[in-house]
Amino acid sequence: MRSRVWRLLIAFGLALTLFGQQGTPPRPAPKAQPADAELEAAIRARFAKSKSGLDKFTVRVQGGVATIEGKTDVVQRKSAATRIAKSAGARQVINKVEVSQASKQKAAENLASGRRRAQVKRSEAQR
Numbered sequence: 001m002r003s004r005v006w007r008l009l010i011a012f013g014l015a016l017t018l019f020g021q022q023g024t025p026p027r028p029a030p031k032a033q034p035a036d037a038e039l040e041a042a043i044r045a046r047f048a049k050s051k052s053g054l055d056k057f058t059v060r061v062q063g064g065v066a067t068i069e070g071k072t073d074v075v076q077r078k079s080a081a082t083r084i085a086k087s088a089g090a091r092q093v094i095n096k097v098e099v100s101q102a103s104k105q106k107a108a109e110n111l112a113s114g115r116r117r118a119q120v121k122r123s124e125a126q127r
Contacts, residue, residue: 033064033089033091034089036061036062036063036064037061039061039064039066039088039089039090040059040060040061040066042088042089043059043061043066043084043085043088043090044059046084046087046088047059047081047084050080050084051074051077051080052072052077052080052081052084055070055071055072055073055074055077055097056070057069057070057072057081057097058070059085061090063091064089064090064091064092065090065091065092065093065094066085066088066090066092066093066094067093067094067096068081068082068085068093068094068095068096068097069096069097070096070097070098071097071098071099071100072097072098072099072100072103073099073100073102073103074099074103075099075103075104075107077097078095078097078099081093081095081097082095
């Protein structure tokens with residue numbers, strides 16, 4: 001009985017070496033988390049390239065968690081700040097950006113009238 005088991009194990013081992021290891025492929029190594037200072041610099045560089053950089057948000061990174069603070073007059077820049085930090089490599093983002101009351105009111109009026117920001121009536125289009 002033991003000799004059969006050994007023969008089977010040896011045959012199986014030879015089959016694996018001859019035909020290549022057909023088992024599950026090896027998992028890729030997890031990406032190394034960048035140092036906090038590097039991550040903070042990367043986020044600031046991305047802000048500088050985007051329209052969100054006009055608002056001069058402050059960024060702090062600790063343990064891979066980015067905290068963004070500041071004020072803006074454009075509602076969409078708050079969510080853009082989160083996306084920018086995530087795409088730079090932040091593990092988590094704490095967004096403390098404050099949107100002005102006038103911007104919130106304007107966005108609410110647009111939603112109430114059924115219009116989205118990207119929808120512009122032909123009569124309002126500048127020619």
